[in-house]
Amino acid sequence: MRALEINNWQDVQSEVLNRINSRIWKPGDLIPNEADLAIEFGCARATVNRALRSVAQAGFLDRRRKAGTRVATNPVRKAILSIPIIRQEIEDKNQTYSYALISRNLREPSISLRAQMKLNANSKCLHVVALYLADGRPYVCEDRWVNTVAVPELLKVDLSAENANEWLVQNAPFTRGDFTFSARSADAEVAGRLDAKICDALFEIQRTTWNEVTAITTVTLTYHPGYRMQTRI
Amino acid sequence: MRALEINNWQDVQSEVLNRINSRIWKPGDLIPNEADLAIEFGCARATVNRALRSVAQAGFLDRRRKAGTRVATNPVRKAILSIPIIRQEIEDKNQTYSYALISRNLREPSISLRAQMKLNANSKCLHVVALYLADGRPYVCEDRWVNTVAVPELLKVDLSAENANEWLVQNAPFTRGDFTFSARSADAEVAGRLDAKICDALFEIQRTTWNEVTAITTVTLTYHPGYRMQTRI
DNA sequence: CAGTGGTCTAGACCACAAG
DNA sequence: TTGTGGTCTAGACCACTGG
Numbered sequence: 001m002r003a004l005e006i007n008n009w010q011d012v013q014s015e016v017l018n019r020i021n022s023r024i025w026k027p028g029d030l031i032p033n034e035a036d037l038a039i040e041f042g043c044a045r046a047t048v049n050r051a052l053r054s055v056a057q058a059g060f061l062d063r064r065r066k067a068g069t070r071v072a073t074n075p076v077r078k079a080i081l082s083i084p085i086i087r088q089e090i091e092d093k094n095q096t097y098s099y100a101l102i103s104r105n106l107r108e109p110s111i112s113l114r115a116q117m118k119l120n121a122n123s124k125c126l127h128v129v130a131l132y133l134a135d136g137r138p139y140v141c142e143d144r145w146v147n148t149v150a151v152p153e154l155l156k157v158d159l160s161a162e163n164a165n166e167w168l169v170q171n172a173p174f175t176r177g178d179f180t181f182s183a184r185s186a187d188a189e190v191a192g193r194l195d196a197k198i199c200d201a202l203f204e205i206q207r208t209t210w211n212e213v214t215a216i217t218t219v220t221l222t223y224h225p226g227y228r229m230q231t232r233i
Numbered sequence: 234m235r236a237l238e239i240n241n242w243q244d245v246q247s248e249v250l251n252r253i254n255s256r257i258w259k260p261g262d263l264i265p266n267e268a269d270l271a272i273e274f275g276c277a278r279a280t281v282n283r284a285l286r287s288v289a290q291a292g293f294l295d296r297r298r299k300a301g302t303r304v305a306t307n308p309v310r311k312a313i314l315s316i317p318i319i320r321q322e323i324e325d326k327n328q329t330y331s332y333a334l335i336s337r338n339l340r341e342p343s344i345s346l347r348a349q350m351k352l353n354a355n356s357k358c359l360h361v362v363a364l365y366l367a368d369g370r371p372y373v374c375e376d377r378w379v380n381t382v383a384v385p386e387l388l389k390v391d392l393s394a395e396n397a398n399e400w401l402v403q404n405a406p407f408t409r410g411d412f413t414f415s416a417r418s419a420d421a422e423v424a425g426r427l428d429a430k431i432c433d434a435l436f437e438i439q440r441t442t443w444n445e446v447t448a449i450t451t452v453t454l455t456y457h458p459g460y461r462m463q464t465r466i
Numbered sequence: 467c468a469g470t471g472g473t474c475t476a477g478a479c480c481a482c483a484a485g
Numbered sequence: 486t487t488g489t490g491g492t493c494t495a496g497a498c499c500a501c502t503g504g
Contacts, residue, residue: 009494021406021444033470044494049471065501066470074318074402079412081464083310169307173254179312181462183416183434201416201434211254229414231314241473277475282490298482299489399496 006041012051013042020060020071027073031061034069079231083207085166086132086140086221095134101160102129102193109145116208117147117215124148126155128164131193137224138194144219151216165219172216174209181205181229190222200225224230239274245284248274253293255302260306264294267302308406312464316440317401319365334393335362335426342378347396349441350379350448352378357381359388361397364426371427372456377452384449398452405449407442414438414462425457429432433458 006012019025034052038045048217056063059078063069090097109117109125119125126146133141144164144203151172154164186200196202202225208218241243245328252258261358264270265284271278289296296302322331342350342358352358359379364373377397379387384405387397419433429435441451 011430017408021408023406027403035470044496045471045494046473046495049473050492052471063471064503065472066468066503068470074321077410079314079410080317081312081314083312085307098401103329170260173256175250175254177310177312177466179464179466181414181436182460183436185418185432185434197417199432201418203414203416227415233410233412268489277477279476279492280474280489282492283473285490296490297484298491299487300485301489 006043009047009050010039012037012043012048013054016051016055017060020055025071027071029071060096061096077233079233081229085169086142087163087166090132090134093134094135098136099135099163100131101163104128104159105151106148106155112175113145117145117218118213119147119215129169130151130159130163132163139224140227141190141193141222142219143222144156144217146217147215150211150214164217165172167233169215172211173218174211176210176212178208178210179205180207182224186225194222194224196225203227203229239276242280242287245270245274245276245281246287246432249284249288250293253288258304260304262304264302264304273410299339308465312466313466314462316438318402319375320399323365323367323372329369331366331369332396333364333366334396335364336363337392339381339388346378346451348367350378350451351446352380352448361392363392363396365396372457373460374423374426374455375452376455377450379450380448383440383444397450404443407444407449409443409445411441411443412438413440419458427455427457429458436460436462 006015025031031039034045034048037048041048052061052063052069053060056069060072062067062072078158084092087097105127106124107127108122109119109127114121114123127149128142128144128146130142130144132142142165146164146168148155151168153171154167157164157167182204183201184204185195186194186198186202188198189199190196190202193198194202203223204220209216209222234373239248256282258264265273267278267281270281274281285294285296285302287296289302292303294302295305308351317325320330338360339357340360341355342352342360347354347356359381361375361377361379363375363377365375375398379397379401381388384401386404390397415437417435417437419427419429419431421431423429423435424431424433427435436456438454440454441449442449
């Protein structure tokens with residue numbers, strides 16, 4: 001049996017996780033305070049603090065001033081999803097990326113979209129539909145509405161050459177985003193675009209991005225049949 | 234114009250985000266090192282470090298020893314998904330939670346499942362199918378395989394009274410999980426369970442959880458038609 | 467009120483990796 | 486080789502909140 005040796009905050013973290021894991025500290029238990037743990041582990045309180053903050057952020061501990069630190073009873077699992085640029089996602093699979101603009105119009109958004117993006121009445125949006133292909137096969141269809149008040153420069157961009165997403169990433173920073181993941185059935189239109197059968201189940205992501213209080217863009221990505229989004233915690 | 238006042242790491246963080254946002258520091262730019270920023274902001278380097286680490290974790294900065302800190306060119310957006318306990322998810326919507334066990338068998342898993350869970354040949358799994366209801370309407374169908382070698386105690390549990398997920402959360406800690414999100418069409422069996430029409434598109438989450446190197450359980454959650462998973466960054 | 471976590475500071479040493 | 490971020494430490498004060 002080897003003695004426990006603590007040299008850094010990662011060591012503290014794994015010791016804490018071990019105690020939770022092996023049920024030395026059970027769900028709901030109050031664990032010793034930072035000062036006591038620092039003495040036990042032979043390190044500074046700041047080091048214990050760093051470790052406990054990290055474990056708490058992962059959802060395994062609940063911390064409150066004065067009340068102390070408890071092992072979480074409902075370990076809410078948090079999965080971190082990386083939302084990559086589509087070009088990268090395709091190239092990471094060693095497939096050839098290509099892009100085709102389907103349509104580009106200036107028009108009024110629907111009422112529900114106007115509500116979601118909190119736009120004024122009469123405001124026009126740039127509506128862009130495009131297709132991303134991997135090795136020449138349809139990968140994902142993008143249906144995008146851009147608030148032209150927030151990003152007027154986009155109107156001058158040639159979207160058949162450069163795709164709207166990459167232009168926006170470079171030129172229109174955002175501070176906040178709402179994401180919705182869902183499943184939908186292919187209708188005739190989207191089935192045609194994605195080379196799917198009518199009634200195929202398609203994975204869909206809708207995302208609205210904001211710069212403080214102004215909506216920049218709402219985009220719906222409809223993936224080819226069989227697409228899977230994966231992550232790990 | 235008010236003077237910039239920095240009192241804590243959150244202030245440093247928002248000033249940094251402002252500079253990225255307002256393109257004072259552009260994508261790809263090298264920003265000053267921690268020591269210089271500490272002088273500029275009139276605070277300790279540790280405070281700057283805390284702020285920059287936080288911004289980097291959010292994906293807006295790339296940091297490398299010796300190479301310094303750069304504004305990310307590909308701001309990979311990271312969405313944090315909370316995976317709640319189903320009971321909570323339903324109760325949070327002020328709906329009535331209920332649960333029904335559909336089947337419970339000890340049997341051999343399919344070859345693909347055996348591969349995914351890295352099980353030996355001949356190993357038997359507990360296969361549990363159950364339905365969760367919100368206000369009496371089908372909410373999500375759970376199809377679960379449990380590695381009985383890892384969690385033999387579950388065999389003694391009455392799963393018609395207590396659902397497997399909550400028992401496992403309390404009694405079988407895990408250290409790692411793989412998640413897959415996808416869309417599928419309803420076949421006759423699942424349509425019947427979820428009160429859906431055949432061919433409806435259904436949102437599906439598959440999750441395999443591990444304790445170090447041992448697979449605990451693989452569960453597929455198939456949600457009712459129209460289900461949406463939402464998050465925000 | 468008083469105990470807890472949250473944070474700041476100044477200084478120090480270390481690990482990494484670019485040149 | 487050397488500049489950069491990564492981290493530790495000891496001590497201090499503060500903010501919150503439970504009792």
